[in-house]
Every structure is written in C-alpha cells, then in structure tokens.
Amino acid sequence: MVFLSRILHNGRVRVSYRKFIDSLRIYVRGGSGGMGFPKYGGIGGKGGSVIVVAAEGVTLKSLLDKNPTKRFVAGNGGNSHKNRILGEPGADITIPVPVGITVLNDFDQVLGELNTDGSSLVVAYGGAGGNPLTQYSGQRAEPLSVKLDLKLIADVGLVGFPNAGKSTLLRAISRAKPEVASYPFTTLRPNIGVLEYSDHRQITMADLPGLIEGAHMNIGMGHSFLKHVERTKLLLLVADIQGFQLGPQYPYRSCLDTVVLLNKELELYRDDLLDKPAMLVVNKMDVAEAQFKYDEVKDKLRYLADVVGDYPEELRPERVLDFTEVMAISADTDPIGVEKLKHRIREVLDFHAALKQKDVETSVIATLRAQMAPKGPQML
Numbered sequence: 391m392v393f394l395s396r397i398l399h400n401g402r403v404r405v406s407y408r409k410f411i412d413s414l415r416i417y418v419r420g421g422s423g424g425m426g427f428p429k430y431g432g433i434g435g436k437g438g439s440v441i442v443v444a445a446e447g448v449t450l451k452s453l454l455d456k457n458p459t460k461r462f463v464a465g466n467g468g469n470s471h472k473n474r475i476l477g478e479p480g481a482d483i484t485i486p487v488p489v490g491i492t493v494l495n496d497f498d499q500v501l502g503e504l505n506t507d508g509s510s511l512v513v514a515y516g517g518a519g520g521n522p523l524t525q526y527s528g529q530r531a532e533p534l535s536v537k538l539d540l541k542l543i544a545d546v547g548l549v550g551f552p553n554a555g556k557s558t559l560l561r562a563i564s565r566a567k568p569e570v571a572s573y574p575f576t577t578l579r580p581n582i583g584v585l586e587y588s589d590h591r592q593i594t595m596a597d598l599p600g601l602i603e604g605a606h607m608n609i610g611m612g613h614s615f616l617k618h619v620e621r622t623k624l625l626l627l628v629a630d631i632q633g634f635q636l637g638p639q640y641p642y643r644s645c646l647d648t649v650v651l652l653n654k655e656l657e658l659y660r661d662d663l664l665d666k667p668a669m670l671v672v673n674k675m676d677v678a679e680a681q682f683k684y685d686e687v688k689d690k691l692r693y694l695a696d697v698v699g700d701y702p703e704e705l706r707p708e709r710v711l712d713f714t715e716v717m718a719i720s721a722d723t724d725p726i727g728v729e730k731l732k733h734r735i736r737e738v739l740d741f742h743a744a745l746k747q748k749d750v751e752t753s754v755i756a757t758l759r760a761q762m763a764p765k766g767p768q769m770l
C-alpha cells in the first residue's frame with residue numbers, strides 16, 4: 391500500500407518532496423536611518439543591515455522553524471539630539487543559513503554564494519541617517535524578498551533510477567545510514583555520507599532521490615534535486631543489472647535503457663552536467679544471471695554513443711556521458727567490490743583534480759608569456 395500510495399496520483403507518478411527544504415524565500419528590510427538635528431547640524435544614525443551568514447549545522451528547516459514569519463528587519467538608526475549629535479547606528483541582524491546557499495533576488499539574479507562556514511553577504515542595507523541633504527529626515531530602507539537556494543556540496547553525486555541501490559551503496563561505502571527499502575522513492579531527500587580512507591582523507595558522497603524517465607516533466611520526484619549534483623566533482627551513476635519497472639502499467643527498462651534514460655534526464659536538466667567526470671556502477675551482481683546479463687551489455691554501457699541511435703528520438707540523448715570506468719558490484723553482499731570502488735573513486739577524483747590544476751598552470755603560463763613577450767629580449 392505504501393508503494394501504491396506513493397506512486398499513484400491521477401494515474402501519474404508523483405511524490406512530494408516533503409520535510410526537506412532546499413529553497414526558502416525570506417523578506418528582509420534594513421533599518422531606517424535616524425532623524426538628524428537641524429539646529430546643531432546633527433546627523434541621524436544609519437539603519438542596520440541584514441546579513442546572511444553561512445554556518446555549519448544550520449538547515450533551512452531549522453531557520454524556518456525559528457522564524458515562521460520569514461521576516462527579518464534590522465534595527466533603526468538613533469535620532470541625533472543635543473547630547474548625541476551623531477545618532478547611534480541601528481543594530482545589524484544576522485541570519486544563519488546552511489553552507490552551500492545561493493542568494494537570489496526577485497528576478498532570479500544571483501546576489502552571492504556562501505560556500506564556506508562563516509562566509510557572509512549583506513542582503514539589505516540600512517537607510518542613511520538624516521542629514522542636510524535629506525532635510526534631516528532619516529532614509530527608509532525598502533523591503534526586499536530574497537531566495538535562499540541550497541545546493542549541497544559533495545564531491546560525488548549518486549544518480550540512478552529508484553531502487554537501484556544508491557542508498558545501500560552509500561551505507562556500505564560510508565558511515566551514513568540512509569533509509570533502504572524495496573520500493574521506489576524511498577529516498578525523499580538527499581543524504582550525505584563521508585568516505586574515509588586510512589590516511590584520513592575524506593570524500594563526501596550525496597545520495598539523491600531516484601530519477602525516472604520524464605523526471606524533467608516533474609514525474610516521480612521530478613529532477614529539481616539534480617541541482618545538488620551541480621557542484622559535485624564526479625557523477626556516480628548506479629544502475630540495477632535487472633533493469634527497472636515502476637509498475638505493471640509502465641514499460642520495463644533494461645539496465646542499458648536506464649543508463650540511457652538517466653543520461654537523457656541529466657541532459658534535459660542541464661547539459662553541461664554531461665561534461666563532468668562520470669563513473670557507472672552496475673549493481674546487484676549477486677542476483678541470478680547477473681554476470682551473463684552484464685557480459686552482454688558491458689561494452690554498450692562503456693560506449694553509449696554506439697547504442698543511443700537505437701532509441702526513439704524522445705528518449706535519445708543528444709550527447710552521451712563518457713564514463714571513466716564501469717564497475718559491476720553488489721553493494722549489499724560484496725564488501726571487497728565496494729572497497730575497490732571506494733579506491734577507484736579517489737583515484738578518479740585525484741586524476742581530474744590534477745588535470746584541472748595542469749589546465750590552470752598552462753593558462754597562467756600562457757598569460758605570463760603573452761604579457762612578457764613584447765617587453766622581453768627580442769631576436770632580430
């Protein structure tokens with residue numbers, strides 16, 4: 391029953407993305423400036439500002455629970471008077487937000503990103519204090535609405551159809567304890583686990599809700615949570631060797647189909663996600679005939695470009711993911727395979743980090759050469 395109530399809604403698959411909040415609109419206003427004092431030329435105090443500050447351990451839900459009105463107003467500047475010619479400045483107000491927040495204005499323009507603990511951004515300035523230019527009236531600050539949009543920061547993002555075993559893999563490879571169950575869409579919110587290595591290196595991995603074909607049309611959990619893989623350095627696709635079927639009235643999708651369809655959904659969300667380094671894990675290799683099925687399909691999985699032409703246009707991605715590696719494991723029963731995967735993930739991340747570093751060095755050298763060439767010694 392749980393399964394049915396989760397998947398059937400007006401005959402379409404639709405599951406709400408409850409409890410976990412990854413976007414919140416708030417209303418902010420800087421404090422008004424204090425009144426000036428014309429008789430003595432006194433200047434009113436400036437209004438306080440509203441500042442968002444990233445802090446570990448804060449969630450958008452805890453912010454909302456503590457501030458159900460979602461309104462944040464800074465203190466007004468003090469008036470100037472004969473004992474205090476310069477009015478006292480209004481108190482700033484700080485709003486603690488989770489690390490990984492992007493702040494956007496009403497036009498969806500990015501005002502700033504807070505990606506490290508303690509980073510901050512002023513979202514509303516206070517009004518100027520009354521002075522001769524304002525005929526000594528304090529300036530009122532305009533109310534603004536800003537959107538706090540959370541994108542998790544993890545090194546690796548798990549992407550797969552529901553039930554592929556993403557949460558099982560995250561449990562096996564890290565100390566995270568995401569919920570695992572045999573029905574689709576168990577994962578309703580992203581979970582993050584930490585992969586720990588013997589030399590204390592740590593790599594973070596995010597487990598995202600399952601994605602199905604049509605996710606871009608908001609089917610299943612939709613694909614909006616794919617924003618959480620935008621900042622990951624590696625996409626780890628997980629596919630069930632048995633394929634996937636949401637219910638009897640839905641088409642069966644083979645393991646290869648699910649990978650092609652995931653590729654398509656990623657492309658429809660943001661096609662530059664396809665440029666990210668990617669690995670593929672084929673899971674549940676302990677089930678009957680898994681090895682036979684895998685042997686049949688592994689080359690096709692590795693070279694998707696050779697097979698996507700066989701798919702109808704609406705399912706066919708225009709560009710394909712280039713997997714650095716395709717690995718077959720059983721997340722549930724093969725700790726050695728999981729350990730091997732853990733080490734490959736690290737090698738792949740390190741390899742791409744070194745490539746990126748080399749790119750940066752090459753471009754710095756090219757810029758320096760270009761700057762030096764006209765001034766350096768010239769051979770005639």
Ligand SMILES: Nc1nc2c(ncn2[C@@H]2O[C@H](COP(=O)(O)OP(=O)(O)OP(=O)(O)O)[C@@H](O)[C@H]2O)c(=O)[nH]1
Nearest residue numbers: 552553554555556557558571575576577600721722
């Ligand atoms: N036989 C077998 N079953 C597995 C394996 N990995 C996961 N499962 C089972 O597959 C089912 C789904 O596993 P989950 O880890 O919840 O899958 P998920 O991809 O996180 O699913 P969603 O949360 O719906 O996206 C559970 O019943 C798991 O026990 C495996 O390696 N072998």
